[in-house]
Amino acid sequence: MASLGSVLLALAFLAAVSAAVIALLGRNGDERRVVLSRRVVYAFCALLTACVAIIEIAFAGNDFGFKIVQEHSSIETPPFYKMAAMWSSQEGSLLLWAWVLSIASSLALFATRKKLREIVPYATAVMMGVAAFFTGLMLFAPDVQPFATLSPAPADGIGLNPLLQHPSMMIHPPMLYSGYVAFTVPFAFAIGALVTRRLDAEWIRATRRFALIAWAFLGFGLLLGARWSYTELGWGGYWAWDPVENAALMPWLLGTAFLHSIMVQEKRGMLKVWNACLVVGTFSMALLGTFLVRSGVLQSIHAFGDNTVGPYILGLIGVVVIGSTLLIVSRLDDLRSPKRIDSLVSREAVFLVNNLLLVGLTAVIFWGTFFPLISELFTGNKASLAAPWFDRYTTPLAILLVLFTGIGPLLAWRKVSWESAKRVFRVPLAVALVATVALVVFSDAAHKPWALALFVFAAFALTGLAQEFWTGAAARRDLSGESMPQALVGLVARNRRRYGGYIVHAGVAVLLIGIAASSSFQTNRDVNLKPGESTVVDGRTITYVKPIVGVDSEKFTYASLLRVEEDGKLVGYLRPSQRFFKPTGVEVGTIESYFAGESTSEVGLEAGLKEDLWIAPRVDVSDVQRRAHAADSGFAACIKGGPGTPPQCKALQAMMLAAKANPALRSQALGQISKLQSIAAERVAKSYLGDNAAVTFKVIVNPLVTWMWIGGLIALAGALIAIWPTRGRRRGALVRTEADARKEAKYREIRDAELDHAVGKLSDEDFAVVDAELRREALEILDGENGAKVSVGANGDAPNGSENGANGNGAHPHEPEKIEQS
Amino acid sequence: MDPQRKRKIRLVVALSVAVLLAVALIYTSFSAATEAKEPSELIGAAPGTTAEMTGKVVTGSIRHAGNGIAFRVRDRDGSGRALPVTYQGTVPDPFRGGREIVLTGSVENGTFVGEPETLITKCPSKFTTKSNG
Numbered sequence: 001m002a003s004l005g006s007v008l009l010a011l012a013f014l015a016a017v018s019a020a021v022i023a024l025l026g027r028n029g030d031e032r033r034v035v036l037s038r039r040v041v042y043a044f045c046a047l048l049t050a051c052v053a054i055i056e057i058a059f060a061g062n063d064f065g066f067k068i069v070q071e072h073s074s075i076e077t078p079p080f081y082k083m084a085a086m087w088s089s090q091e092g093s094l095l096l097w098a099w100v101l102s103i104a105s106s107l108a109l110f111a112t113r114k115k116l117r118e119i120v121p122y123a124t125a126v127m128m129g130v131a132a133f134f135t136g137l138m139l140f141a142p143d144v145q146p147f148a149t150l151s152p153a154p155a156d157g158i159g160l161n162p163l164l165q166h167p168s169m170m171i172h173p174p175m176l177y178s179g180y181v182a183f184t185v186p187f188a189f190a191i192g193a194l195v196t197r198r199l200d201a202e203w204i205r206a207t208r209r210f211a212l213i214a215w216a217f218l219g220f221g222l223l224l225g226a227r228w229s230y231t232e233l234g235w236g237g238y239w240a241w242d243p244v245e246n247a248a249l250m251p252w253l254l255g256t257a258f259l260h261s262i263m264v265q266e267k268r269g270m271l272k273v274w275n276a277c278l279v280v281g282t283f284s285m286a287l288l289g290t291f292l293v294r295s296g297v298l299q300s301i302h303a304f305g306d307n308t309v310g311p312y313i314l315g316l317i318g319v320v321v322i323g324s325t326l327l328i329v330s331r332l333d334d335l336r337s338p339k340r341i342d343s344l345v346s347r348e349a350v351f352l353v354n355n356l357l358l359v360g361l362t363a364v365i366f367w368g369t370f371f372p373l374i375s376e377l378f379t380g381n382k383a384s385l386a387a388p389w390f391d392r393y394t395t396p397l398a399i400l401l402v403l404f405t406g407i408g409p410l411l412a413w414r415k416v417s418w419e420s421a422k423r424v425f426r427v428p429l430a431v432a433l434v435a436t437v438a439l440v441v442f443s444d445a446a447h448k449p450w451a452l453a454l455f456v457f458a459a460f461a462l463t464g465l466a467q468e469f470w471t472g473a474a475a476r477r478d479l480s481g482e483s484m485p486q487a488l489v490g491l492v493a494r495n496r497r498r499y500g501g502y503i504v505h506a507g508v509a510v511l512l513i514g515i516a517a518s519s520s521f522q523t524n525r526d527v528n529l530k531p532g533e534s535t536v537v538d539g540r541t542i543t544y545v546k547p548i549v550g551v552d553s554e555k556f557t558y559a560s561l562l563r564v565e566e567d568g569k570l571v572g573y574l575r576p577s578q579r580f581f582k583p584t585g586v587e588v589g590t591i592e593s594y595f596a597g598e599s600t601s602e603v604g605l606e607a608g609l610k611e612d613l614w615i616a617p618r619v620d621v622s623d624v625q626r627r628a629h630a631a632d633s634g635f636a637a638c639i640k641g642g643p644g645t646p647p648q649c650k651a652l653q654a655m656m657l658a659a660k661a662n663p664a665l666r667s668q669a670l671g672q673i674s675k676l677q678s679i680a681a682e683r684v685a686k687s688y689l690g691d692n693a694a695v696t697f698k699v700i701v702n703p704l705v706t707w708m709w710i711g712g713l714i715a716l717a718g719a720l721i722a723i724w725p726t727r728g729r730r731r732g733a734l735v736r737t738e739a740d741a742r743k744e745a746k747y748r749e750i751r752d753a754e755l756d757h758a759v760g761k762l763s764d765e766d767f768a769v770v771d772a773e774l775r776r777e778a779l780e781i782l783d784g785e786n787g788a789k790v791s792v793g794a795n796g797d798a799p800n801g802s803e804n805g806a807n808g809n810g811a812h813p814h815e816p817e818k819i820e821q822s
Numbered sequence: 823m824d825p826q827r828k829r830k831i832r833l834v835v836a837l838s839v840a841v842l843l844a845v846a847l848i849y850t851s852f853s854a855a856t857e858a859k860e861p862s863e864l865i866g867a868a869p870g871t872t873a874e875m876t877g878k879v880v881t882g883s884i885r886h887a888g889n890g891i892a893f894r895v896r897d898r899d900g901s902g903r904a905l906p907v908t909y910q911g912t913v914p915d916p917f918r919g920g921r922e923i924v925l926t927g928s929v930e931n932g933t934f935v936g937e938p939e940t941l942i943t944k945c946p947s948k949f950t951t952k953s954n955g
Contacts, residue, residue: 163915175843202876242942340829363847372849375852381857382858384856392850393847526912548906578915598916599916618912622886
């Protein structure tokens with residue numbers, strides 16, 4: 001099977017290279033070659049899928065002849081973790097990278113098979129170039145071949161590190177990878193657009209969804225990582241500004257900026273240079289993330305070892321950055337936009353500000369992350385920056401971002417008159433004011449000005465968003481006669497991109513409230529308690545009732561039963577524990593070896609909407625360790641049968657001697673020994689119960705931290721709504737031609753303006769101007785098509801904008817279909 | 823004001839903000855950073871020397887001392903003399919002998935005293951090659 005896998009992998013590499021070559025040969029409109037290259041990409045995807053299947057089958061079947069299986073799984077590894085163990089290895093994670101890329105490339109090429117004919121060959125070449133790079137690594141770089149074998153095959157594997165045996169740890173890497181990888185698609189199409197000088201918004205429209213999917217995956221991956229850290233690592237935090245965390249955050253931030261600024265290019269034809277730079281930056285950051293995890297250049301908690309792959313990836317980053325920069329510079333004339341931002345009070349202006357903030361944030365994090373290398377260059381010393389330095393810059397920038405998260409949705413495109421601005425800002429500003437007063441009077445927020453500012457801005461943003469939903473739904477209700485909830489659902493369903501985006505904004509605001517509250521108002525104490533003793537933390541009485549000890553063949557578990565009371569009333573019991581694992585892959589060891597492997601914490605967590613009570617114990621097992629050592633020596637002495645050993649030892653010794661003479665008895669003797677040993681181990685482990693030993697508990701009271709997870713999930717839901725294809729067009733969405741897409745985009749813009757007018761964001765005069773302009777642009781598009789369509793587009797539908805002003809969603813959404821049918 | 827002029831002013835303002843941010847970043851990062859040192863460089867260092875120490879915990883050297891722990895570290899490649907370290911507070915899960923750690927603190931009487939909450943233990947698990955694992 002392994003040799004089959006190697007052959008398939010080699011074929012996949014050839015497929016990637018030839019798809020790139022064939023696509024480039026077809027760049028001058030040779031349709032047959034373009035079709036062929038697309039099919040070779042599908043074949044590439046099929047080949048890698050087969051490779052992944054072979055590895056997974058090997059994991060499922062405990063085929064320890066595979067080196068990757070032997071090193072990352074064992075017979076006892078639970079099935080779920082066996083399936084996921086592939087990507088805990090270097091070579092497996094590279095395979096995952098290439099596989100996800102093959103899927104994303106196939107989907108992207110399928111979606112664009114009827115459009116972007118000039119761009120697609122180059123985009124194919126870029127995607128397959130990257131794919132060939134990663135597939136080639138697995139073939140030619142030392143130590144990362146996924147199909148390396150061991151001969152003879154060992155009987156059992158080393159097993160998966162217990163720290164990683166956590167559900168979110170298993171989903172987290174593929175999420176992050178999918179995020180990193182999916183950014184390849186917009187990057188590849190951007191390069192294609194630059195090469196062919198087709199620099200309108202077509203490539204953006206075709207790949208916007210991929211960028212959004214990448215962004216959502218990456219964000220969810222970050223959230224899962226934070227959650228794992230909070231519940232599993234026993235230090236109580238969710239973010240440490242660790243280089244590898246930063247490496248995943250930076251492409252996410254740049255991706256966020258990109259998702260906003262491409263809207264400006266789509267709607268106004270501006271910011272083309274900026275967008276090209278952003279997509280290159282985002283993709284380079286994604287590669288940098290992949291690189292940092294496996295290079296060992298920076299000191300990180302995720303120190304995954306120095307190895308051979310790093311320099312190659314660095315080389316790829318260099319090629320991407322230098323090549324793209326040269327390409328952008330050579331196309332500057334084509335990228336220049338004739339249009340200017342009309343007004344500083346418009347949505348595009350706010351997008352620009354938000355972009356600058358996001359890029360500024362990325363620059364700060366980049367500088368901080370790579371500071372050890374920078375300082376080594378200048379001072380010869382690898383100095384590093386800690387969390388307070390990061391906080392000093394990221395806090396104000398994040399607070400400003402929340403503010404603009406609130407302002408952006410309230411403003412219309414192009415320009416906003418003073419009257420309509422007053423109308424839409426009135427309520428959110430009032431709520432922000434009330435929130436300020438309430439927070440200062442009723443809470444300690446005044447002592448933490450940053451947190452106070454964030455709460456107030458978040459209140460402003462959330463109110464503004466709620467108002468958006470309310471006025472939109474009300475406008476729809478007035479027209480359609482639906483009930484309010486119906487109108488709300490219809491509104492969101494009809495304008496998924498807009499309202500999905502608003503939901504993401506709300507989620508992010510909620511998430512940042514959680515972060516601000518839990519980081520500014522956290523109580524964090526280490527308390528030392530003996531069984532029966534109590535302590536009071538933040539108004540709660542915590543009593544250490546008793547220790548509980550668990551023993552099995554792979555670990556000792558030391559749990560502490562804790563009673564939590566508030567105002568004399570029982571809140572609940574918590575049972576945090578610390579687990580000590582034998583080193584993985586050790587079959588029979590000493591009792592002391594239980595303390596030689598990993599230890600993990602199971603945190604005691606009383607989660608609530610108001611606050612979390614988080615407790616992790618640090619058990620002092622030095623006495624138990626000492627007894628284990630003594631028991632081990634006793635056991636050894638017993639088997640040797642020294643003088644003064646009890647009569648049972650004689651029997652054991654006789655058995656050992658018999659086993660030595662007759663190998664058939666060996667397994668029986670070993671079984672007997674391990675049975676006796678496990679009895680002894682249990683006795684040693686439980687000796688702790690008689691010690692009445694004190695335990696150090698790390699107790700953290702984290703206010704509102706639950707809202708961080710809730711906010712993250714809200715944002716994810718919003719992203720899914722925005723990604724989901726609009727109903728009615730779903731069937732046709734993938735096969736739309738370029739002209740249709742352009743037409744549809746313009747109709748969407750008209751509809752957006754009408755909605756903005758209906759909800760009061762655009763005054764009547766502004767709307768008349770904007771609407772006329774949009775309709776003229778729409779007619780220009782239609783003029784470019786055949787005469788029959790123009791007549792339909794021009795008769796009747798076009799001039800009725802102002803009467804239909806309140807109708808955000810009535811007649812016009814049908815326009816594209818009407819025209820397409822004609 | 824004519825639009826050309828307005829645009830120019832905006833550009834100047836934006837650029838100055840960017841330059842200010844850059845200067846602040848550079849200035850504060852050099853003043854806030856703690857130097858990274860290996861244990862061998864800290865042995866015999868002047869009292870009060872602060873550093874971010876990166877080293878490998880000597881197997882079997884961890885002892886409980888009061889509310890904290892005491893242990894010894896060597897350079898990451900395992901060479902050099904061992905530096906005694908004390909640390910108050912709870913240690914991360916992966917902490918044990920033989921692991922690489924990063925700890926911020928200062929030298930006092932020949933002992934490296936770690937600041938609470940700064941102990942980072944590297945996850946040993948992923949991607950380690952046999953030779954350095």
